[in-house]
Amino acid sequence: MAQTSETVHEFEDEDQSFEELGLDARLVRALLKKRIQKPTPIQRVAIPLILEGKDVVARAKTGSGKTFAYLLPLLQKLFTGNVDRKKLAPNAFILVPTRELCQQVYAEVLSLVESCKVQLKVVQLNSNMLANDLRAALAGTPDVLIATPACVAKCLSNGILQAASINGSLEILVLDEADLLLSYGYENDIKAFTPHVPRSCQCLLMSATSSADVDKLKKLILHNPFILTLPEVGNQKDDIIPKNVQQFWISCPASDKLLYILAVLKLELVQKKVLIFTNTIDMSFRLKLFLEKFGIKSAVLNPELPQNSRLHILEEFNAGLFDYLIATDVSQSKEKDEAPKESIVGSQKSRRKHAKIKLDSEFGVVRGIDFKNVYTVINFEMPQSVAGYVHRIGRTGRAYNSGASISLVSTDEMDTFEEIRSLIGDDENKGSISIAEFPLLTKNAVESLRYRAEDVAKSVTKIAVRESRAQGLRIEILNSEKLKAHFETNPRDLDLLQHDKVLSKNAPPPHLREVPEYLIDQTTKEARQMVKLARDAMGNNNRRWGSKRKLRKGGDPLKATASKRPHKKGVGKSGSSDGKNSNDGHKRQRKKDSI
């Protein structure tokens, strides 16, 4: 396919409104309902080009609003164009790498279509659906299809979608998270599909990083694309992480990671909500069990769980029903390659009886998923690539909200970390872009918790992990069935199930729920107080674009202290204890705006 490209460098008017970009009034109103007033830079450039019918390759940072950058003009074209009611295949295909993303994009499209009160049929398909269900979903030919490439390939090979129909109907094709599509193994699926994409079809390719894979896709699919590389994105190596995310790291032995994360969380040195990444499912459960002994409740998210549960966990976390989510990033672990693997449902005996449960190869929580209001991302285990790091950190600081990340780096992980650091940019002059040592955690603070942490860590044995993993899975399978039934009648009910249930057989001992004041040194107390003040100053709400509300200057303790390390004086002994544990008083509330 022909390959001429044009690069857009300048994005003049920062005050341009959605109307000025040529967006339909109905869409503008729908956005206002979501409290979205002003376009982001990528939206300012991409929307007019897409409305003009240009092929576009857009590369912009994580969380920069790429989804609306293509969705808004795509929907407008379908609203205002002459939709062919007799067509035999959808007019628009949106291909994404994971089911979670399918669901997320689907929900976004549906809410816009509903708000705009237009007649458009939208479906999402996944490759787990039976041929009959796929056929039923495609009956009456939807206008927009959201699916993984594997699912489209399956529909083609089963004759559920006809190549000729696609060729006759497809007007817009979007490859979202293009930097991922090939690494998720969809190359053959995409190759099976592209010959049927008509020459006239407008193709859009969205990505957060540039890579050989993106180039490959570009060559495979696009005609004369406009390549959008935002000035703020540029080509510099250090600019792929939003500037509003402060990155920190802590050096610690692998065997002390539980102790360090306990100190960071229990001493309240970071802001909530917190998203913690591990590389294996077992490690997620180990961490969950460990933390719950100290009264820190968390939910785990991994590819072993049924899809309903995964979606529900994401919804609940986004709605603010719990503050700590431990996500297994299988893209960074061997577990990905081991799928399908044996289930660990139940005991050894019952395990033999159970069929194998596959890890879901279309699972992905790291990339593209729009976690709402995550302030802190913690790499409990380091990702194994720079791209993995960028996408994990990109789960905070979304939509120009502020955020922070902390990577716990052991000696074994130092090489990877150095590589990440050199690619992300880590020199003195780059200020907040560099990955700084986490300044709020003192050696004393860590040591004060060592005895308790080591004691508890010993009790979280391999068997305990296995059992709780099996129990967690059992609960979620039950949940999943309930969810299925329940959501048919109450699609928006979030309160049915609780995903951050305690899995330990024994209730957490009361004395571990509180850290006695005498154990906390003065520096840590001050750091904790600063984090609390910052949280109060922000109302624990991250800012949105277009909002007049700004962070109080110097209100963020990490910014204030990133450059100066705390003095490591002796442990302050104070007999007083306010004994407050934010988890204990945590109220399960529904936050309306983030559903």
Ligand SMILES: Nc1ncnc2c1ncn2[C@@H]1O[C@H](COP(=O)(O)OP(=O)(O)OP(=O)(O)O)[C@@H](O)[C@H]1O
């Ligand atoms: N113009 C806007 N003003 C305010 N918020 C916005 C705007 N556009 C999008 N958002 C919000 O910003 C968040 C991030 O958007 P989106 O998921 O599209 O980012 P992304 O660039 O696709 O990120 P990633 O590369 O991680 O997938 C979403 O919650 C979205 O609702």
